[in-house]
Amino acid sequence: MTARILVAYATKKGSTAEIAGAIGKELQSLGHEVTVKEMKEVMALEKYDGIVLGAPVYMGKMIGIGKFVKRFRERLAAKPVAVFAVGTAPVSHDQKQIDDETRLPSASVAPQQPASTALFAGVVDPEKFGFFMRKMVGAEKSMVGDFRDWEAIAAWARDLPGKMGL
Ligand SMILES: Cc1cc2nc3c(=O)[nH]c(=O)nc-3n(C[C@H](O)[C@H](O)[C@H](O)COP(=O)(O)O)c2cc1C
Numbered sequence: 001m002t003a004r005i006l007v008a009y010a011t012k013k014g015s016t017a018e019i020a021g022a023i024g025k026e027l028q029s030l031g032h033e034v035t036v037k038e039m040k041e042v043m044a045l046e047k048y049d050g051i052v053l054g055a056p057v058y059m060g061k062m063i064g065i066g067k068f069v070k071r072f073r074e075r076l077a078a079k080p081v082a083v084f085a086v087g088t089a090p091v092s093h094d095q096k097q098i099d100d101e102t103r104l105p106s107a108s109v110a111p112q113q114p115a116s117t118a119l120f121a122g123v124v125d126p127e128k129f130g131f132f133m134r135k136m137v138g139a140e141k142s143m144v145g146d147f148r149d150w151e152a153i154a155a156w157a158r159d160l161p162g163k164m165g166l
Contacts (some may be wrong), residue, residue, distance in 0.1 A: 003049040007036045010055040010064025015123035015146075016086045019153055020054050023084075026157035032166070039068040045075040050082075053109070056122060057087035057101055065108045069102075080115045081166035083108055083132040084156070091147045114166040118156045121147035122154035126149045 005027050009020035017038070022035035033140050035048070045051060053069075055062040069076060083105035089097045105117035108140075123146045160166075 002031055002033055003161065003164065004033045004047060004086070005043065005050045005052065005160075006048040006052070007033070007034060007052040008039045008042050008068065009053070010062075010068070012056065012058065012063065013123070013125070015148065016054055016056045017124075019084070019086060019120060019148060020052075022150060022153050023052060023054070023157040023160075025034050030161060032161065038066060039043060040063050042068070042072075045079065048079065049058070050080045050160075050166045051076065052082045052084070052160065054084040054086065055108070057085050057089065057104060060100070062104050062108050069109055072122045076109070077112055080166065081109055081112060082116040082127070082160050083114045084118040086120050088109065088122060088124055088147065090119060090121040094104065097112050116160055118142065120153055120156075123148065149153050152163055 007020045007024045007027070009016050011017045020036050027088045039053070040084045053065055055065040082147055085101060086106045087101055089101040092098065105119065107149050124144050126144055
């Protein structure tokens, strides 16, 4: 069956937007009708059968998603929801940070239970940040790069319709 799926994302530097685009493409290739949009551009949820939300982690928090969930709390509760976070935690070798951030997608829509969650590795490009950010990131050189695992992202997307009951 063809489902209408919204992939709504927040982003500061664009890497989460590209992941949302890849998820949208994968869902589309399965025959679904997909809209990929920045969260702040989303005006209504009525026309969608399922919602995928994605946001990057900055300073231990997913940005943008709290506001979105607050705005659409009731509508969201009536639909299957999946949530992904993007950050450098997966490549940090810091197990506590990985554990903490693995819980963020679920926590972001609580008390609603998401059908599926993921924490994907993102991008750190010091060129895109100001002087202080460059200094911060520069302290850990191994954390600079594009760590996005497109195969893992596509695999997660392929499982979504089944998990979301679409
Ligand atoms: C100032 C700053 C703070 C960050 N804080 C975190 C963090 O707490 N946890 C994490 O996993 N990643 C953190 N990151 C990495 C970002 O989540 C990563 O760069 C992500 O790909 C950014 O997404 P965007 O391009 O969509 O904005 C941080 C990056 C910057 C520049």
